């Protein structure tokens with residue numbers, strides 16, 4: 261009896277340890293690209309002081325670097341800023357954050373097998389590399405598809421006097437993982453709340469909680485910024501107006517800035533959406549954007565803070581004008597009127613984060629005000645967290661037109677939520693990763709980034725897995741353009757949620773600029789928005805050679821054709837097909853690309869993802885969803901456009 265007992269105990273023990281090992285190995289995606297084997301063998305030399313950032317660097321190297329020894333040296337005279345010099349056994353930097361970035365780079369190179377003959381110097385392309393969270397204080401996220409906000413404001417407890425008392429362990433750990441992941445790819449700032457901002461964000465209660473987050477982020481080189489509601493002092497009951505030229509309003513913001521910096525000395529500054537989509541702004545008092553931005557800039561200036569003022573403004577002063585022209589119309593004549601700590605933040609395209617847009621000409625029209633490019637990581641218009649769409653090629657396309665040298669910063673609207681795997685779709689993590697890598701160095705190729713991410717995330721270097729999956733990632737954005745909006749079509753999404761197709765979308769109660777029919781302009785003659793010089797002349801906002809290139813139907817790149825021109829259905833495309841045939845071909849191609857991804861994933865990848873089965877299964881089932889959506893896009897759009905073209909739909 262005793263023998264059986266011992267045997268069964270041993271068996272049970274074996275089972276549980278096996279199960280434990282299995283549990284440890286089975287990833288739910290929560291470790292992102294930081295799945296690393298722990299070695300604990302590396303000796304880190306040259307640590308002189310008790311700097312929190314250096315301690316993190318030391319810890320990362322000690323645990324995860326396979327090399328025997330790494331020496332660290334800080335030399336401020338090298339003027340490397342946040343950059344570093346790296347070999348396989350040394351990191352030299354001008355600052356402790358440079359050392360930490362160097363440490364993460366070393367580990368990345370180790371994981372991707374690129375350590376031999378290592379000797380390089382790295383410096384970030386732009387100083388501001390910031391995630392913009394569109395998180396609301398109630399925990400919801402505007403355009404968030406991966407759960408609720410990760411800022412659990414209720415889990416940061418203050419005492420009666422407003423001082424910090426406690427933060428849940430879970431929250432602290434998650435915030436550390438967030439900061440660590442960002443630092444590992446060079447992101448150095450986070451705007452915590454939605455640009456459609458609640459005035460409550462400026463209350464002392466929330467600011468105390470923000471301080472707790474800022475303290476956790478600081479050693480990882482992440483500065484905290486906040487979006488502000490322009491009417492905050494009035495909405496909170498302190499002033500009767502929010503007029504930026506009113507003394508009491510100015511004073512309120514000055515005091516607020518002082519209060520913020522007293523507890524967060526490295527606070528980054530404010531992000532502002534003003535007089536846009538119903539948000540309050542200086543225009544409510546017949547003041548200019550410059551008046552509004554400068555008032556805030558003056559309040560932040562003594563403490564080194566900046567104002568990131570968004571140019572995403574339409575339907576106000578230039579109502580009725582082609583929406584894609586309005587930002588330039590509004591801001592061109594205010595250029596030169598902003599304080600030197602104001603930065604204009606503009607989306608990559610002139611409309612609104614479409615799967616493909618020509619670059620926003622505001623980047624060429626503003627010369628005296630520094631600019632930030634705003635990219636969207638969350639896939640509002642690209643299948644949200646249901647479609648596998650790798651965004652690096654889209655952002656690289658933008659950098660072909662807008663050189664990072666012209667920019668002060670790059671911002672990315674975050675796709676992060678409290679889902680276990682952070683981003684919803686397992687492959688959406690790659691977009692967070694790619695954003696950071698490109699903000700650091702926009703010249704890294706999409707291929708390289710996909711490769712790095714894949715190897716680190718799924719811990720598999722076998723080319724039979726990596727090559728085809730990378731190919732899937734690299735072609736996925738073009739597939740999405742094809743099944744949603746080929747040839748320059750844009751904004752034909754379903755109202756409000758922006759997921760599926762609604763080419764016949766029109767609502768009399770909505771502004772015309774929200775209605776799909778306004779954007780495709782399909783009629784019996786053809787389809788597309790005439791923005792050429794005999795149309796709305798949006799082409800006129802581009803410098804040469806683009807102005808003439810886009811203006812002329814014969815030279816306009818076909819990927820922008822229907823963005824700039826209204827084109828007859830039987831127009832001959834470069835392929836020799838008519839426009840209608842080409843449209844059918846593109847929609848079909850988009851669908852068959854997704855079909856190929858789905859089939860390949862299902863039949864040929866599982867064996868390489870044994871330790872990531874949850875992520876494999878999720879991707880497998882989401883590819884079916886994506887395929888169904890792609891078919892829906894094709895069928896709905898082609899059937900609707902056929903009512904105008906009266907031509908046969910080619911299979």
Ligand code: GCW
Pocket residue numbers: 394402403455456533537572612613640
């Ligand atoms: O794309 C639109 C989104 C809004 C968003 C707005 C903006 C935060 O549909 O949800 O609001 O852009 O960028 O301000």
